[in-house]
Amino acid sequence: MSTDTIAAIATPPGRGGICVIRVSGPDVRAIAKAVAGFCPGPRYATLSRFRDASSSSGANNIIDEGIALYFPAPNSFTGEDVLELQGHGGVVISDMILNSVLQAGARMARPGEFSERAFLNNKLDLVQAEAVADLIDAGSRQAARAALRTLEGEFSGQIRTLLEELVSLRTYIEASIDFVDEEIELLQSGDIKAKLDGLVATTDRITASAGRGCVLREGLHLAIVGRPNAGKSSLMNALSGRESAIVTDIPGTTRDVIREHIVIAGIPVQVHDTAGIREGAREIEEEGIRRARDILTSADLVLWVHDDTTDMRRHEYEKYQADTLIIVRNKIDRSGRSPGKQVEEGLPMVALSTQTRQGLELLRQEILRAARVGSYQENDFSARRRHLQALEKTGTYLLRARTKLEEQLNTGSGSELLAEDLRLAQNTLNEISGEFTTDDLLGKIFTGFCIGK
Template sequence: MRISGPLARAIADNIVRRPLSPRVATYARFVGTGGETLDRGIALRYEAPHSYTGEDVLELHAHGSPVALDLLLQEVSSLGARLARPGEFSERAFLNGKLDLTQAEAIADLIDSATAEAARAALRSLEGEFSARVREIFEQLVALRAHLEGTLDFPEDEIDTVDTARLGEQLEGALDATASLITQATLGRMLTDGVRVVIAGPPNVGKSSLLNRLARDDCAIVTAVAGTTRDAIHVEISLGGLPFHFTDTAGLRATSDPVESEGVRRTRAAVAQADHVLFVLDASDFGARDSGDETERLPVGARLSISSVWSQPCALAPAAMRSTSRRRRAPAWRSSSSI
């Protein structure tokens, strides 16, 4: 239990009832108002500003019994403390200059990390790596601006003549560093939020089989009946340390069935929100199907990120594939890969 604020020292005197040296772990008895023992554990006191929040802080390390912890919490509350709001300790650390905004956000990212790579990225930001790179770029730009403005405002003074080539090189270096930082930030967002991938395409081409293969589990029902999938199925998969949120959707086709029509509507809505669309087509009957109709009806933003997967016969679950002796090449207007 951690208590932060001006009452931390008074609460320590009431509960521990013995001197606590700053930053020294002390085994102590935790006592209530009537002198009864609530628990025994480790007490730690930090004096402002040498603490996480920059305030006086008391930490009480008790046993894990919910009942004992509840008794201790009631005693601490009766002495003037209250439950902290979500993120309030980090907020106080930010307001007291112990963390910058990027580091404060990194704490939330670390808590929400779904993969080891995401946790490592959040720790690097928490240690100030991202902030240091931002400051470095900022200082470069300020120095360039100061030199340029000084030369323009005071041409008669003995200021170094602007070397256009050198100035351009320094500016290019700052721009390259900024581009690299943006790329890193984008990857950091993907590590935290994950990549949203929607598996779309006509009915009965193997979308659900593909999802099951990626997840290595029977997440979606697979049958030979077209239109088996009516609602979106969401699966989270970690690939190479990067979290992916795959969504299997209902097949795209014109239908009079009101239930299937709702599934198609939800498919298009999911596509509109996706980072990438994995558009699956059955190569065995490509010649009989105008795939352009399905792709052209997708939102413009989604069409720009479509990856067409031409499913080969029996490469996935045979129930979702049509076997054929003829192999057709994927058309030149769309990149393709075999599954």
């Protein structure tokens, strides 16, 4: 339990119907008395007058009138005594109430400190605490639903089941090491191979789901590149349904990177329209081209837009990674090609017209396929890149354990190395839920939260 009491404004800054000041820690009851005049009964919304705790003069130290709520430990979000003061929403009023709470003995909370305390008091595991922040930041309805599912324990539950199976297998193998004579028989009789295969398959399934969860949360970065005048800006406008980029028949219209946020089948996509790439461009255009190349290095997926009435030159696009590149043959209303999707020299190609919109839906499907996210599934949960990395690492250890087991059954070598890989897999999985974490990691995670959360 913490020894100090923290406070923050939990509502967003600006004007609003109400503001909420949240206080958590051992001094909550005393602070309630100093600010609201009394400590309300547990979980009763109680009308009270909030005072300026720094001033001692009677009636004229009233700041606001509002609702005070008291949640005694351990039945609160943080697991500590919590006080919530709901005042009138306004920048000045909320600051004054917060100041009064600070005068009465609390200190300003750091970003994410309420959630961090909830984690430290076992109210949430790390995955769930992160889901709180993801729910707040959700960029699409599906992302919000996925974050809620994680918060409710869907992801943690799957990790826990995987851990239990892993631990029971590990215990069996470690025990067999002590019986040198029967070791091989023990390993064979325990059907270790089948169990290990099962663990690998489950890890793969959770990893795939977490991959989708990661894309749902972070969104997909899609870069549109190509020669000047190919119709890149027209394509971005067609995908987003907004005329956000200027379209003209003058080559070199787009000089800077233009970003649009769109949603395809529930997946948030950040689209970057860029300056047409060509040799011998003038200075401003040159800078635009440099920025276009920068975007290319961080994009998950690249669309190479080509004017289908002109010749296609392979060397222009082949330098971009093949598995993240889609060729778009645009302006088929002029070239006479039919809309369609096919593989051309090993690369996915979609023929479309941004003007008539023929073929546009095919491109949307291709984007989802190429990004390997498929469409959003009803039971998907939100996940973060660190979860995905830990799951991938777990998968690698398990596969390595699988190879060691094979070797061992063939050559009769000891099981120590096999046991060691399982131990590493277990530690890596534990990092996800926070049972095995360093303070560094915790610091990094919680400082990404907003204040008051």
